[in-house]
Amino acid sequence: FFFGICFIMDGSTKEVANPRSGSVVSVADNETVIDSEEGEIQLGNPNIQRQKEDILYHLGLSNLGSDLALMFGDTRFVCMGGSAVRAEKFANKLATRLSISIPTGMGLTSVGKTERFSLFKIGPIISVNHGMGMPSMSILLHEITKLLFHAKARGVSFMRIGTSGGLGIPAGTVVATTEGVNGKLESCYEQIVLGKEVKHETLLDTDLAKLAVSLSNVAGKEPVPCVLGKTIGTNDFYEGQGRFDGAVVSYSAQDRIDWLQKAYDSGVRNIEMESTCFAAWCHRMKIPGMIICAVLLNRLEGDQVTATPEQLQQYSANAQEIALRVIEHKLAIEQ
Structure with missing residues (x-):
């Protein structure tokens, strides 16, 4: 390989030129894109369909068990950090900074289960922890992206x-x-x-x-x-x-x-x-x-x-x- 450019020599990949950088990167040859409305999250797995149950195991949610479009359809930003405590504190900081009121006597609570990740939703923003290191982050990235796909969220930034x-x-x-x-x-x-x-x-x-x-x-x-x-x-x-x-x-x-x-x-x-x-x-x-x-x-x-x-x-x-x-x-x- 050349410095900064990755090549893979096996039959399961193809080389694709990046239009922004001009570099070439190898990707899975069978990677596909699921059709979605303009601006919506697109997946690369035809096995995931909105009408079929998709269990987001580590988040404790599923597309048929919850109304994800109602809960997360307006999401514009997903903010991630390593610590669950930091994710909650940032969610409260967002509420204060964006003047989003929380009903008297109530506080922010996490959505789904919390054994691995703690997810908070405040206005159009998700604040969630990804754990420490890439294996943990990879799990969250897969499941949060699928969540946004099912929610039909548009124009989301991570x-x-x-x-x-x-x-x-x-x-x-x-x-x-x-x-x-x-x-x-x-x-x-x-x-x-x-x-x-x-x-x-x-x-x-x-x-x-x-x-x-x-x-x-x-x-x-x-x-x-x-x-x-x-x-x-x-x-x-x-x-x-x-x-x-x-x-x-x-x-x-x-x-x-x-x-x-x-x-x-x-x-x-x-x-x-x-x-x-x-x-x-x-x-x-x-x-x-x-x-x-x-x-x-x-x-x-x-x-x-x-x-x-x-x-x-x-x-x-x-x-x-x-x-x-x-x-x-x-x-x-x-x-």
Whole structure:
């Protein structure tokens, strides 16, 4: 392969040119698109039909057991973060920020079951946690996308809002991701499907990312440090991210700094554990997607998160503030 372009040499895939980037990516040859009304979520699985029961097992919902169109048909944004507690807090923050009143004596409650994910609906926005890492996020992405398909929601955008380790930028800075890259610094998400390797391109909506940066410093609002950058998505927190503070280490200090510096030089500004899965899904499903993550430390200076609880709370709030400004801006345009 060439740097940044993924090729797969097996008979189950086809090569497709991306009209925006000009790069070529291999996709499943039998991937199809379900016909939907203009602007509605489209699936790539003909086995999923609205008139047949589809159990969204990990969400505790089904298309025939609930009126998903009534519950979620007006959804415009799906905001995702790792923690269930953070998802609930963000939902309450949305209610306050968008002046959505909650009846006296009542509070926001999660929809469906909560063993794996906690989903909250406030106005035209879903706030839900995706757990930690790409396997957990992949489950949520499948089921939340099917939920929106059954709900006949239109014009939906996905947001991942969270925290990360930074590269060459100070703690508290928010990174608006332009594309996800893996640990090899390739712009693709790798899966093993039926024993074969399949890769998907990981571009995100650059207009949304640029909008996030432009809204970070506007008149009348507190400026929030925010930059564009690529985001590495790894399969684990320690060795996959080149840390020296895990229980084992299999590389030298020079190997570590060489990899981090190479990543920085290629445009990477932060590292987390979901970006390639999320970006590939949004690109594959043609859903506008953005990742807004605050950095907790500069990994070029160390591995330990030494910020105080108050500082960590502020860093997380920075990412949420950028996401809120994007939501407010987009909703205002539609009115």
